[in-house]
Amino acid sequence: xxxxxxxxxxxxxxxxxxxxxxxxxxxxxxxxxxxxxxxxxxxxxxxxxxxxxxxxxxxxxxxxxxxxxxxxxxxxxxxxxxxxxxxxxxxxxxxxxxxxxxxxxxxxxxxxxxxxxxxxxxxxxxxxxxxxxxxxxxxxxxxxxxxxxxxxxxxxxxxxxxxxxxxxxxxxxxxxxxxxxxxxxxxxxxxxxxxxxxxxxxxxxxxxxxxxxxxxxxxxxxxxxxxxxxxxxxxxxxxxxxxxxxxxxxxxxxxxxxxxxxxxxxxxxxxxxxxxxxxxxxxxxxxxxxxxxxxxxxxxxxxxxxxxxxxxxxxxxxxxxxxxxxxxxxxxxxxxxxxxxxxxxxxxxxxxxxxxxxxxxxx
Numbered sequence: 001x002x003x004x005x006x007x008x009x010x011x012x013x014x015x016x017x018x019x020x021x022x023x024x025x026x027x028x029x030x031x032x033x034x035x036x037x038x039x040x041x042x043x044x045x046x047x048x049x050x051x052x053x054x055x056x057x058x059x060x061x062x063x064x065x066x067x068x069x070x071x072x073x074x075x076x077x078x079x080x081x082x083x084x085x086x087x088x089x090x091x092x093x094x095x096x097x098x099x100x101x102x103x104x105x106x107x108x109x110x111x112x113x114x115x116x117x118x119x120x121x122x123x124x125x126x127x128x129x130x131x132x133x134x135x136x137x138x139x140x141x142x143x144x145x146x147x148x149x150x151x152x153x154x155x156x157x158x159x160x161x162x163x164x165x166x167x168x169x170x171x172x173x174x175x176x177x178x179x180x181x182x183x184x185x186x187x188x189x190x191x192x193x194x195x196x197x198x199x200x201x202x203x204x205x206x207x208x209x210x211x212x213x214x215x216x217x218x219x220x221x222x223x224x225x226x227x228x229x230x231x232x233x234x235x236x237x238x239x240x241x242x243x244x245x246x247x248x249x250x251x252x253x254x255x256x257x258x259x260x261x262x263x264x265x266x267x268x269x270x271x272x273x274x275x276x277x278x279x280x281x282x283x284x285x286x287x288x289x290x291x292x293x294x295x296x297x298x299x300x301x302x303x304x305x306x307x308x309x310x311x312x313x314x315x316x317x318x319x320x321x322x323x324x325x326x327x328x329x330x331x332x333x334x335x336x337x338x339x340x341x342x343x344x345x346x347x348x349x350x351x352x353x354x355x356x357x358x359x360x361x362x363x
Contacts, residue, residue: 010031011058012038013108014030014057015027015028015029017097019094023094024094025084026042026080027054027083028057028080029061030077030078031077032076033108034076035069035342035346036076037109038065038075038109039064039068039073039076039078039112040079040109041080042080042082043056043079043081043114043116044086044117045115045116046085057079057080062077065339065343067291073295075110078110080109082098082117086117095121096124096127099126102125102132105131111131112132112145119134119141123139133295134297140301142296142301144182145290145293146182146183148290149183149289150183150189150289152289152310154187155310157286159321160281165231170191170196170232171195173196174196174229174231175191175197176230176232176234177198177200178235178241180200180210181236185207185210185211189214191215192216198216198217200218201221201222226250227251228251231252232255232256234255234257235255235258236259237259241259241264243264244264247273247276250276250278252278255281258286260284260287263280267330267333270332279331280330280332284335285316292306293310296309320335323337
């Protein structure tokens with residue numbers, strides 16, 4: 001079944017990593033290297049089963065291919081998932097063992113932080129391989145990518161607002177924010193500074209209170225966030241939250257947030273939003289600021305250059321909405337078309353990526 005799944009979406013490689021001494025159990029999936037080495041984060045999650053981990057890593061790796069291509073990066077898509085409890089199972093030996101597996105791929109895959117991993121974890125991986133981004137700033141990195149991801153969401157939201165409301169100003173707009181984690185908090189800061197009104201919900205009461213204290217946000221329950229009177233809904237927590245139950249409750253004109261895989265069923269629920277005249281901003285473009293930021297490290301990190309690229313998400317959204325209008329398709333389909341077109345063009349130029357690392361091993 002695994003090879004059938006790989007053939008269905010043209011996956012290149014699935015690597016199972018095990019180290020008895022450290023307890024490492026990880027899976028690396030490389031989906032596509034047409035545009036360059038495959039970049040994708042390392043997710044640390046306590047999966048219910050190995051089968052669930054395989055399904056997740058393959059889904060995430062393919063998503064990274066689209067995200068990197070649509071963001072205009074010369075990078076393919078991949079992902080690592082680590083099976084375990086990020087609160088109890090981490091150790092230096094654990095991440096160094098993973099670093100050796102990544103290094104054995106000789107540059108075909110570059111990792112970074114994701115759910116359950118930190119800058120400090122990437123530093124330990126960096127002891128074994130140069131093929132890691134998101135390390136400490138002392139190593140020439142951009143550090144924590146959350147603020148940069150939030151900046152990209154902010155610019156995507158402004159361009160989507162132009163599509164939904166006729167101009168890109170968020171001043172005076174009411175924005176319902178689902179989830180107030182690191183990325184969403186930074187996004188709220190940008191929105192607050194522009195004059196937006198914020199309504200927030202999160203299972204973490206401390207995160208909610210922080211937004212209330214710092215931005216004058218209104219707090220509502222996690223169940224009520226879908227039905228509040230607002231202009232914009234910003235999903236910044238779990239995936240699959242736009243579905244048969246929640247979409248009819250929305251009272252907004254647009255959806256734009258940092259969460260991955262927001263549409264439970266892409267075509268069905270994308271069409272439901274369109275029928276209710278709700279503009280949808282494709283999540284894998286909206287939240288691409290983080291990967292743009294860490295990818296800049298491959299050229300020797302320059303914050304000014306990275307910031308300029310991330311602000312360019314505004315222009316990528318412009319292209320997507322133009323394609324959607326021209327071809328009378330959904331915005332998500334337009335974003336996928338943009339990514340696939342770029343990959344297809346480069347596939348005719350060269351085949352599989354041959355590693356030519358720019359970074360040197362730390363001595």
